[in-house]
Amino acid sequence: MSLFRTDRPARPDRTVAGAVRERVPVRYLPQTTPDHLRGTWREARPARIDASLAAALRRPTHGWLVAGASSEVPRGRSLVRTVAGREVVLWRDADGGLLAGPGACPHLGARLHDCDVVDGDVLCRWHGMPLGRDTSPPWNTYAAHDDGVLVWVRVGTVEDGVGPSERPVLGERPDPAGAVASVVSLVADCEPRDIVANRLDPWHGAWLHPYAFSDLTVDDDASSDDVLVLDVAYRLGRTFAVPVRAEFTCPDSHTVLMTITDGEGTGSVVETHATPLTAPGEHPARTVMTEAVVATSERVGFRAARSLSRLVQVGMRASQRQLWADDLEYAARRYALRRRGWSG
Secondary structure: OOOOOOOOOOOOOOOHHHHHHHHOOOEEOOOOOOOOOOOOOOOOOHHHHHHHHHHHHOOOOOOEEEEEEHHHOOOOEOEEEEEOOEEEEEEEOOOOOEEEEEOEOOOOOOEOOOOEEEOOEEEOOOOOOEEOOOOOOOOOOEOEEEOOOEEEEEOOOOOOOOOOOOOOOOOOOOOHHHEEEEEEEEEEOOOHHHHHHHHOOHHHHHHHOOOOEEEEEEOOOOOOOOOEEEEEEEEEOOOEEEEEEEEEEOOOOOEEEEEEEEEOOOOOEEEEEEEEOOOOOOOOOOEEEEEEEEEEOOOHHHHHHHHOHHHHHHHHHHHHHHHHHHHHHHHHHHHHHHHHOOOO
16 A cells, blocks of 8 residues: 555556665655645544544443553552542552552551552551552552553443453554553643544644644545544654554544554554543543554664664653644643533
8 A cells, every 4th residue: 555645556666766765764755834735624524523533432441541651650669640530559569560559548548659569568658557459458459450551440430331341442552572662641621532532633733733744644435433544744854754654543432543554663553542630520621641652663773773762762752742732732622612612
């Protein structure tokens, strides 16, 4: 499947330039100025975005919500997060497995954040009360899962007609042995649905993020309410870019998965997870956006980059934060207008 297709039949390119294009993913694609940039507002129809959002919201979470990055829960210390209006303490047992329970000590209510963890038990900072899977009372009361990139807890609403599952619904990722992962979490004044809706509007990319994306076209023939297929170029400055083909899908109602299906980094994914901070129905609502980028490539240069993964992750996180500074404003604006009763 080719990128940036034309109506002319493709012919094999056996020239030296063709061989170079096969080896080098970067293309000469000067950035289009706003006065020459094609508007996408006709394609980004509100009804079309709402239909994709409605399809996503019908997919159950079975109660599972993302609580952060795996790396944020070390051995030996506890971490407290607010998930769907509840304080949740996360820690690791003696074997490194993830455990979760209420974030308040049953003795006098101390917040169980940054406590010592000894032999798999959280030791309350106020009086040293041990809390764990085998203590009295047992404190492993929430189901928890570590997928190697993100940590999850089962404290959300279990949707009507389905039951709680043993594991969260996970999308396909590259083999971690050959990938570089980067995770960022940012808070916005909105509901999870607003973050999901933002990601289900790819047409805004070239306008809201011209420094990052260009030459974006949604393949209408390949797309539906359940999947959006598009061609887009990732900017490398004003002159060069890397074209790819990608698919947007929703494994559950709080997650959008973008998978590169053709071009540089095929198989790489960008996962966007929306975790409510506030309890269901509570307003003003606040939501944590957690984005996990799991990048892979078969190029020799990528293998070299993996050896410098910590430095690479710094740049990845900076780029993610820049993009989401714009996108969270988008999500918050949707929420504010909905609360006002606006129907444009």
